[in-house]
Amino acid sequence: MSTLKGKRILIAKPGLDGHDIGAKIIALALRDAGAEVIYTGLRKTPGFIARVAVDEDVDAVGLSLLSGSHKELVAETMQELRSLDASDIPVFVGGTIPAEDRAALTEAGVIGIFTAEMRLDDVVAEVARVLVPVRAA
Amino acid sequence: MAVAAAASKADGQLDRRALGRALSRIANTSVEEALDGMRETAGGASRIGITGPPGAGKSTLIGRLARQRLDSGAAVAVVAIDPTSPHTHGAILGDRIRMDGVADDPRLFIRSLASRGANDGLADNIADVLATLDGYPFDEVILETVGVGQAEYAVRALVDTLVLVLIPESGDQVQAMKAGTLEMADIYVVNKADLPGAERIASEIRAVARLRRRLTSDWEPPVIMTAADRPDDIAALHDAISRHLAFARASRNIDEVRRLRREYHVKSLLMRTVTDILAENPRAVDCSPREAFELVVARLRERRR
Numbered sequence: 439m440s441t442l443k444g445k446r447i448l449i450a451k452p453g454l455d456g457h458d459i460g461a462k463i464i465a466l467a468l469r470d471a472g473a474e475v476i477y478t479g480l481r482k483t484p485g486f487i488a489r490v491a492v493d494e495d496v497d498a499v500g501l502s503l504l505s506g507s508h509k510e511l512v513a514e515t516m517q518e519l520r521s522l523d524a525s526d527i528p529v530f531v532g533g534t535i536p537a538e539d540r541a542a543l544t545e546a547g548v549i550g551i552f553t554a555e556m557r558l559d560d561v562v563a564e565v566a567r568v569l570v571p572v573r574a575a
Numbered sequence: 576m577a578v579a580a581a582a583s584k585a586d587g588q589l590d591r592r593a594l595g596r597a598l599s600r601i602a603n604t605s606v607e608e609a610l611d612g613m614r615e616t617a618g619g620a621s622r623i624g625i626t627g628p629p630g631a632g633k634s635t636l637i638g639r640l641a642r643q644r645l646d647s648g649a650a651v652a653v654v655a656i657d658p659t660s661p662h663t664h665g666a667i668l669g670d671r672i673r674m675d676g677v678a679d680d681p682r683l684f685i686r687s688l689a690s691r692g693a694n695d696g697l698a699d700n701i702a703d704v705l706a707t708l709d710g711y712p713f714d715e716v717i718l719e720t721v722g723v724g725q726a727e728y729a730v731r732a733l734v735d736t737l738v739l740v741l742i743p744e745s746g747d748q749v750q751a752m753k754a755g756t757l758e759m760a761d762i763y764v765v766n767k768a769d770l771p772g773a774e775r776i777a778s779e780i781r782a783v784a785r786l787r788r789r790l791t792s793d794w795e796p797p798v799i800m801t802a803a804d805r806p807d808d809i810a811a812l813h814d815a816i817s818r819h820l821a822f823a824r825a826s827r828n829i830d831e832v833r834r835l836r837r838e839y840h841v842k843s844l845l846m847r848t849v850t851d852i853l854a855e856n857p858r859a860v861d862c863s864p865r866e867a868f869e870l871v872v873a874r875l876r877e878r879r880r
């Protein structure tokens with residue numbers, strides 16, 4: 439419970455993709471784990487998403503992509519973040535990501551890729567593992 | 576915890592990265608750090624507070640209003656607060672998404688905050704967040720409170736102009752609010768005037784407004800009916816806010832304003848500390864009220880050493 443307390447996370451939908459069920463489920467799951475979640479709504483440009491990430495100074499951006507255009511949109515969003523001096527903000531990706539594309543996304547700097555086969559608890563636990571530094575006991 | 580020196584980049588552009596980070600630092604400040612960094616404000620950006628019950632249309636109106644104020648040449652920042660769950664500590668910061676139309680306008684800076692420990696309609700460290708914005712080149716800051724009930728009017732102390740947004744369904748609330756939030760507002764809005772019942776509630780509020788004028792000040796709070804989609808209504812609200820800001824600037828006693836803001840600041844830090852102490856000592860209230868009280872006071876003293 440509350441493993442993500444105080445963490446601010448932006449869930450964003452880049453491009454023309456109108457599938458928002460997964461993004462909303464993830465937003466609620468992260469909230470229930472203690473995070474403060476901002477959701478952009480559908481059909482946002484990479485430039486807009488990067489600007490919101492900067493203004494809100496989030497601890498992570500989660501892109502939800504079910505359109506098939508994930509490689510292009512992830513690359514553009516990373517580029518926009520760099521141009522705003524915010525390449526240090528970690529980026530997660532979720533949605534319909536075929537196994538053969540995972541390496542390319544990881545290469546581009548994405549630090550976690552999540553698909554519908556994964557259990558929600560495991561998704562949240564993995565996000566927490568990356569965002570919350572383990573405290574020395 | 577000084578205001579970031581680099582308010583803007585060399586080319587005069589707002590340094591959004593620096594501002595974003597400064598606001599996170601302030602929002603995460605402990606009581607102890609906040610005490611040392613406490614700053615006086617009043618004299619920075621004009622502050623417009625928008626409050627009202629959940630779902631009244633505060634964010635939607637702010638979106639429209641911000642667009643109009645930006646177009647009239649003001650540099651505007653919005654701070655929007657949503658409630659933190661006391662159980663999970665999580666929050667959905669959903670105000671931004673309602674500010675459609677203007678949220679993707681790069682002239683506007685929007686910051687969403689979770690209320691965290693605060694239960695007065697505001698957020699932890701909100702006084703310092705607003706003070707920090709005073710260090711950046713904004714003419715106006717619009718502050719959206721959490722959706723509130725009858726008695727959460729702490730925002731009053733922190734803003735120059737307070738707008739209370741009600742809706743036709745708030746009918747019964749007007750009665751209940753008479754001795755609370757309703758007395759504090761400078762401008763009343765009956766939003767969702769496209770729905771039935773708006774005129775009836777507007778006339779109830781007008782009666783309260785007239786009474787207030789007789790009792791207290793030279794300002795008779797206007798009652799404005801709005802439908803978020805009607806530009807004329809937004810223009811009327813925009814004008815009323817401009818008029819009240821001018822009135823407040825001309826008539827306010829700056830020392831008194833500062834005193835009220837300081838009082839809010841100290842009170843909110845004390846409240847947070849007491850809440851923390853009670854959370855850390857769940858057995859503290861297992862004795863008589865007097866003993867529990869003494870225990871909390873003792874813990875308070877220990878913290879200050």
Ligand code: B12
Nearest residue numbers: 455456457458459460500502504505506532533552553554
């Ligand atoms: C429901 C659905 C629709 C609904 C969407 C309703 C809505 N408001 O979302 C409707 C009917 C509108 C629709 C329309 C279309 N769809 Co459709 N749709 C689906 C379907 C069947 C399920 C999607 C879904 O909601 N799943 C349930 C949620 C919970 O899962 P999820 O989104 O994957 O999210 C989970 C994980 O991926 C992950 N996750 C997701 N995002 C994120 C973000 C972060 C940060 C993290 C950590 C995790 C995470 O966590 C979630 C929870 O487990 C899929 C098929 C499929 N198996 O995915 C096709 C599918 C996505 N659709 C598809 C297509 C092509 C379309 C259409 C273009 C037309 C068409 N041929 O049907 C239109 C276009 C819509 C548009 N404007 O974009 C294709 C996409 C192809 C591709 N990726 O290359 C799919 C894959 C079907 C297919 N096999 O062809 N669709």
Ligand SMILES: Nc1nc2c(ncn2[C@@H]2O[C@H](COP(=O)(O)OP(=O)(O)OP(=O)(O)O)[C@@H](O)[C@H]2O)c(=O)[nH]1
Nearest residue numbers: 628629630631632633634635673722766767802803
């Ligand atoms: N009919 C009608 N609906 C409106 C109007 N203004 C806003 N709404 C709707 O009311 C709902 C709530 O609007 P918000 O702007 O989110 O309200 P809010 O007061 O900010 O809500 P909280 O921040 O959750 O307290 C949304 O569905 C809006 O579309 C209006 O003038 N008329």
Ligand SMILES: [Mg+2]
Nearest residue numbers: 633634669670
């Ligand atoms: Mg709102």
